[in-house]
Amino acid sequence: MEAELMTLASSGAATLVGLMISDAWTEVKDGIARMLARGKAIEQVARDLDVSRTELLQADGSKDEQFVAAVEGVWRARLQDLLQAEPALAEDLRRLLMGRGTPEAGPLREVHNMITGGVQYGPVIQAGRISGLAFHLPKPPGAPDGG
Template sequence: MDPEIAALAGTAGTTLVTMLTTDTWHSIRDGLVSLWQRARPDRAPAIADEISVTRDDLLGAQAVGDREAEAEVRAEWQGRIRRLLAAHPELVEELRAMLVELTPDDTGVPAVTQHATASGQARVYQAGRDVRISGVEDA
């Protein structure tokens, strides 16, 4: 498997899952459906429906606090996108351009979402990038 295609599919799957729970979800759906329309026109309407169902599933999972569902959906769509790109590598640049257009910082990388739970006297330190902690004392 081409590592570039695998990485791009991973980014696309993550972006899809991230955007499906926002008001801008139509943008990613329309972009992905256009890729399928070019490569597999017979599958494009079903992909549009499946993305809509996936959105409903994610919103339902969020409502009940099911964080595993997000990872499962991400993996499922990463696989679908990877298989599409492997069969149709001519779509790689189009997908890359779409991701750059859809992500606010133009890096092609979606925002990081982190979740943590601490109990008792535990502490959680999270960062999306570099972190420096100073002056932390035990209570």
């Protein structure tokens, strides 16, 4: 396999794993499954993607670097095989890597958050999924004593 396609498979696997542990996954999963299946066994590819995602989330996403690298390795090998069998996949992978999504999934969207309207005296959190957090905030300056 030529070096460019091997690099593309490596980048594709890293992007795929990054998407799996992101909030964007639900938007792009079906398109990626169709892209990787190339019209064959879409359900099986979708199940394989779901298994990898579940394993990554159970391993606490990007915190277990060895496990993430292992999952990337599995998908890298799979992408290399697909690129050899289906050279047209290269263009779809390049589109995904450039943030333009897959042909079936549409473009990936960026999210920009802004906080306006005054002074914030504590943490401001904007997220798709949060679990297990507890905040113990100091009293803002000038706030009446609650005691």
